[in-house]
Each structure stands twice: as structure tokens, then as C-alpha cells.
Amino acid sequence: MSNILPIIRYTVRENIRHKIFYVLVIFAFAMIGADLLFGVLAGDEQVRLLLDMGLVAIEIFGLLVAIFVSVSLILEEIEAKTIYLLLSRPLKRTDYILGRYFGMILTVSIGVLVMVLVHLGFLYAIGWQSETAYFYSIFGILLKIILISTVALFFSLFSTSAVTSIVFTIFFWILGYLGTELKFLSSKIGNIFIKAILKFFFYIIPNFQYLNFRDRYENLSYSILVPVGYTLVYSTVCIILCAMLFSKKEF
Amino acid sequence: MNAIEIRNLTKIYIKKRLLKNKKFLAVDNLSFEVSKGEIFGFLGPNGSGKTTTIKMLLGLLFPTAGESLIFGEKVPSLSIASKIGYLPEIPYLYKYLTEKEILSLYGLISGIPRSVLSDRIEEVLTAVKLKTEKDMRLGEFSKGMLQRIGVAQAILHKPELLILDEPFTGLDPIGLKDMREVILKLKAEGKTVFFSSHIISEAEKICSRVAIIDKGRLLRVVKIAEIKPNSLEDIFVDEVSRAESATA
Numbered sequence: 001m002s003n004i005l006p007i008i009r010y011t012v013r014e015n016i017r018h019k020i021f022y023v024l025v026i027f028a029f030a031m032i033g034a035d036l037l038f039g040v041l042a043g044d045e046q047v048r049l050l051l052d053m054g055l056v057a058i059e060i061f062g063l064l065v066a067i068f069v070s071v072s073l074i075l076e077e078i079e080a081k082t083i084y085l086l087l088s089r090p091l092k093r094t095d096y097i098l099g100r101y102f103g104m105i106l107t108v109s110i111g112v113l114v115m116v117l118v119h120l121g122f123l124y125a126i127g128w129q130s131e132t133a134y135f136y137s138i139f140g141i142l143l144k145i146i147l148i149s150t151v152a153l154f155f156s157l158f159s160t161s162a163v164t165s166i167v168f169t170i171f172f173w174i175l176g177y178l179g180t181e182l183k184f185l186s187s188k189i190g191n192i193f194i195k196a197i198l199k200f201f202f203y204i205i206p207n208f209q210y211l212n213f214r215d216r217y218e219n220l221s222y223s224i225l226v227p228v229g230y231t232l233v234y235s236t237v238c239i240i241l242c243a244m245l246f247s248k249k250e251f
Numbered sequence: 252m253n254a255i256e257i258r259n260l261t262k263i264y265i266k267k268r269l270l271k272n273k274k275f276l277a278v279d280n281l282s283f284e285v286s287k288g289e290i291f292g293f294l295g296p297n298g299s300g301k302t303t304t305i306k307m308l309l310g311l312l313f314p315t316a317g318e319s320l321i322f323g324e325k326v327p328s329l330s331i332a333s334k335i336g337y338l339p340e341i342p343y344l345y346k347y348l349t350e351k352e353i354l355s356l357y358g359l360i361s362g363i364p365r366s367v368l369s370d371r372i373e374e375v376l377t378a379v380k381l382k383t384e385k386d387m388r389l390g391e392f393s394k395g396m397l398q399r400i401g402v403a404q405a406i407l408h409k410p411e412l413l414i415l416d417e418p419f420t421g422l423d424p425i426g427l428k429d430m431r432e433v434i435l436k437l438k439a440e441g442k443t444v445f446f447s448s449h450i451i452s453e454a455e456k457i458c459s460r461v462a463i464i465d466k467g468r469l470l471r472v473v474k475i476a477e478i479k480p481n482s483l484e485d486i487f488v489d490e491v492s493r494a495e496s497a498t499a
Contacts, residue, residue: 006359010348017347017388081343085404088309089360090333251311 003091007099008106015069015107029118047128054119055134059141062112063173066145069108070152071165073100074246078160083251094243101153101239108145112138133213139224140213143231147206148173150238157245175201176208206234252323254412254443255285255308259317262303262467277303279467280317285445285460290438292454292461293447296491300467301447302340305416309337321412333362336410340417342401346390350381350400353389354407361408375403379433395426402433413437415446419453431457455483463487465494 038049074097077083086096116138151172155165175182179202186198210227262278278300285291295301306312308319310327321331344353354372363371376382379399389397398421405413418430434444434457448454454461455475461483463470470490478486 003360006356010345010352010356013352014345014347081339081341082345084309084311084339084343085337085357086360087311088332088335088337089357090329090362091360092329250313251306 003095004099004102007086007091007096008103011073011100011103012107012110015104016110029115046126047123050122050126051128051134054122055137055141058112058115058119058138059144061115062108062141062145063148065111066104066108066149067152067166067169067173069104070149071156071162071169073104073153073156075156075160075162075165078251081251087251093247097153097239097243097246101150101242104149104153105146108149109142112142112145136213136224140211140227143211143227144176144206144208146231146235147208147211148176150235150242151206154238154242154245157242157249172205173208175205179205179207179209252287253284253320254287254289254322255291255445256320256323257284257304257308257317258282258319260304260307260314260319261316262300262307262312263315277467278307278314281464281467281469282317283462283469283472285443287443288438288441289459290434290444290457291446292458293445293464294449294451294454294461294487295447295464296449299465301464302416303467304464305337305414305447308414309335333408334411336405336408336413338401338405338413338415338418340420342397342404344389344397344400344404347388349386349388350376350392350403351386353400354404357404358407363408371407375407378406379403394421395423398422398426402430406433406437410442412443412445415444417448418446419448419450427453451484451487455481463490465491466498468494470494 034053038053040046074083077086087093148169152165152169155168156162159165159168182198182202182205186195186202189195189198207230210230213224213227260278260281261276264275264277266273266275281300281304293301293304303312307314308321308326310332319326321328322334324331348356351372354375355368358368358371359365373382379402381396381399381403389400392400405415413434415434418434419427422430431453434446437444438457446454458475460472460474462472463486470493471486473483473486475483
């Protein structure tokens with residue numbers, strides 16, 4: 001277990017120094033900047049527009065950074081063969097996976113935090129009054145990032161191609177917003193085979209609807225226990241599967 | 252107790268194809284031992300199964316059949332891994348980290364206590380003549396410097412056994428001499444050195460014994476003291492040619 005910490009540390013260092021990370025964060029800044037421009041055009045609705053568009057930008061870029069970083073997390077190490085010098089040491093493969101995973105979550109969280117600070121800066125500058133719901137929304141985004149990262153990591157261990165893993169993850173990401181629709185469809189369809197497939201997807205995809213705090217911005221009367229519990233259980237199961245896949249992997 | 256014992260080690264790679272999987276026999280029923288404290292050369296042409304064997308010793312690949320033991324313990328094993336220093340053919344290192352950061356990472360994972368880690372890093376960096384560059388990112392290093400870092404990470408945790416994969420490949424004459432000196436110094440300290448190579452002359456200069464393999468099969472184990480000086484290359488060529496003609 002003591003080996004997890006050094007792995008987390010180098011993962012964060014490596015990712016933060018990686019050009020891709022900067023590019024995506026800069027894109028996010030540009031997006032927030034554009035929101036500001038739209039906000040000015042919107043007149044009275046400036047605060048609302050900047051708030052909503054900024055949250056969307058943080059979520060999309062946060063998730064994109066998470067997907068790209070997670071997919072390349074292990075694949076890049078295998079391709080560059082840097083993994084040889086780690087796994088030939090007294091390092092449990094499970095510790096390696098956990099260290100890489102938590103390091104990645106920490107890196108992406110740092111990225112999100114930077115975006116949030118910039119966003120808040122803009123919001124306060126135009127006279128926004130602080131709302132608890134904003135921070136709930138950010139928390140929801142972080143939970144989504146945790147979920148999608150675990151899914152991306154899982155797919156990256158299945159395939160040897162980063163593109164395939166990204167495509168599968170984005171497919172799950174989109175389906176993650178359509179959980180209720182899938183359930184509704186499965187109840188309406190008569191064909192038992194299609195019904196079973198829809199049900200199967202409903203249960204295995206990460207259900208982002210639990211975490212869409214942003215959609216319930218005006219109504220804070222809900223518990224965060226279920227979404228947090230759901231994220232923990234889903235990502236734990238996923239990480240266990242990742243560890244199982246990784247333990248059999250050859251390099 | 253031997254440092255390394257390889258017993259009937261076999262590795263078949265399976266390349267997955269859409270219709271029919273393709274099999275490739277990389278290591279074929281390989282058996283030999285490496286004694287404690289000796290320098291043992293593992294010689295063979297390109298693609299003869301040297302790196303595959305080394306990867307199985309390190310637990311990076313799993314054998315299809317057979318087993319290997321290091322200091323009497325079956326590999327892969329975490330306790331054994333801490334006694335091994337490994338230098339890959341090309342030092343695969345993180346280009347975004349500095350040499351101090353990368354050595355700290357490897358040192359901590361190898362179980363070196365934090366309290367002595369900094370001093371130990373200074374020691375190995377002095378040994379590989381890289382002390383001044385410790386805050387430079389590895390992406391800015393030359394090939395020779397990376398090779399030195401490779402050596403530094405392999406000896407960092409004072410391992411009893413060093414497994415070096417093609418340590419002489421791509422080195423200039425000064426690099427070759429330095430590498431030879433490093434290996435001889437390790438032997439003088441009582442370490443066991445097992446290295447793969449196809450540079451026969453270097454192996455003859457420093458090894459006590461060598462194993463010659465081709466197509467994953469052991470052809471012969473040669474004691475350097477029992478052969479005429481400078482004759483290892485001829486023995487190697489003879490053995491490999493005989494094996495090639497027998498399978499042709």
C-alpha cells in the first residue's frame with residue numbers, strides 16, 4: 001500500500017507537465033472567455049448565461065481531459081515501455097493501478113479547480129452572489145469525472161488502441177445521460193432479445209442522471225448520499241475489474 | 252543456492268487473428284543455472300528469445316510451461332523483485348520527470364527508506380557521473396546520459412542480482428569501457444550479473460560462463476576459463492550455424 005503514494009505523485013507530475021493537459025485547460029479558458037462575450041451581449045441575463053455556459057464548459061472539458069488522460073494512463077506506459085521499470089520492482093500490480101487511477105483523478109480535479117477559479121473570478125466580477133448550488137454542481141461534475149475515468153481506464157485495459165477506448169468511453173458517456181430513456185424503451189419493446197440488451201445497458205452504463213446536480217440548480221432539497229454512494233460502488237466495481245484484467249496482462 | 256535456476260521454461264506467444272490464432276514459440280524448454288557471484292552472459296542472435304526469457308524472470312511475461320527460481324524462490328515474487336536490478340535494452344524512462352524525481356520514485360518503490368534515499372541518489376549519480384544534471388528533465392538527456400540513468404536506477408537499491416538486457420548495444424568505446432567497469436565492480440562487490448548480448452567479444456572479456464541460445468533453445472553453456480582466448484565468437488557462430496542447418 002505504501003507504494004501507492006509515489007505512483008500518485010509521479011502520475012500528477014507527469015500529467016500536469018504533459019502538453020495535452022495544457023491544451024485542454026487553455027481551451028476551457030477560451031470557452032469561458034467566449035461565454036463572457038455572449039454574456040455581455042445578453043444584457044440583463046449576463047450572470048445567468050455566464051453561470052450556465054461556464055458550468056457546461058467546465059463539465060465538458062473536465063470530462064474530455066478525464067477521458068484522454070485515463071485512456072492514455074496505462075496504454076502510454078505500455079507503449080513507451082516505462083512500465084517495465086516499475087513492474088519489475090516490488091510493486092503489486094493492484095497498487096500500480098490504484099496509484100495511477102488516484103493520480104489521474106487528482107490531476108483532473110486540479111484542472112477542474114483551476115477552471116472553477118477562473119469561472120468564479122468572472123462571475124464575481126459581474127456581480128454574482130455566491131450560491132451553494134454552484135458548488136453542488138461542481139461536486140456533481142467531479143463525481144461524473146470519477147465515473148467516466150474508471151470506465152475509460154477499464155476500456156483502455158481491454159484494447160491496445162487508444163482510439164477504440166476513447167470511442168467506447170464516449171459511447172458510454174452519451175448513454176450515461178440516457179439511462180431513464182433506456183429503461184422506458186425496454187419497458188415498451190416487446191422483443192425479448194432487444195429488451196434484454198436495453199436492460200443490460202441500463203444496468204452497466206454509469207447513470208449520470210443521479211449526478212446532474214446542475215439540472216436541479218434551483219432545488220437543493222435532495223440528498224447527496226445516493227449519488228456519492230452510487231459513484232463509490234460503481235467505480236469500486238470498475239477498479240476491481242481493472243485490477244483483475246491488469247493482473248493477467250503481459251508486457 | 253543458485254542465483255537463477257531456469258527449469259524447462261517455455262513461452263509460446265499467441266497472436267490473435269480474426270479466424271485463426273497464430274502461435275510463435277519464443278522460448279523452447281530452456282534450462283540452465285546461474286551461480287551466485289558470477290557474471291553470466293546470455294548470448295544469442297537477434298530474436299533468439301533472450302529478452303523474452305528476461306521478461307519471464309522479471310514477471311513481465313508469464314511462462315507457458317516451466318518455471319524459474321531466483322535465490323531459490325519461484326518468480327514472480329515481490330520479495331525477490333527487491334533483490335533484482337534490471338536494465339532494459341533501451342532505458343525506458345519518463346521524459347517529463349527529472350533524474351532526481353525518477354530515482355526517488357524507483358527508490359521508494361524498491362523499499363529504500365526516505366531518510367537515506369537522498370544520500371543514496373547522490374551516491375549512484377556520482378557513480379554514473381551524472382551529478383550535475385539532477386534537476387534536468389529526462390526528455391532533454393542524450394542517449395548516453397539516459398543509459399547512465401538506466402544504470403543508476405538498476406543499482407539504486409543495492410540489488411544482489413543484476414539482470415541487464417543488451418547493456419553494450421549502442422554504446423561508444425568509452426561507454427563500453429564504463430559499462431564493463433560497472434559490471435566488474437558489481438562482481439567485486441559480490442553481486443551476480445546476468446546479461447544478454449550479441450556482442451561476443453565483451454562477453455568473453457568479463458563473463459565466467461555464457462549460455463548460447465538460438466530460436467529459444469539452449470545450444471551450449473561455455474566456461475570461459477576452459478576455452479582458448481578469443482575463440483568464443485567462433486564457438487558461437489559454429490553452434491548457431493549448426494542449429495540453423497539442423498532446423499532448415
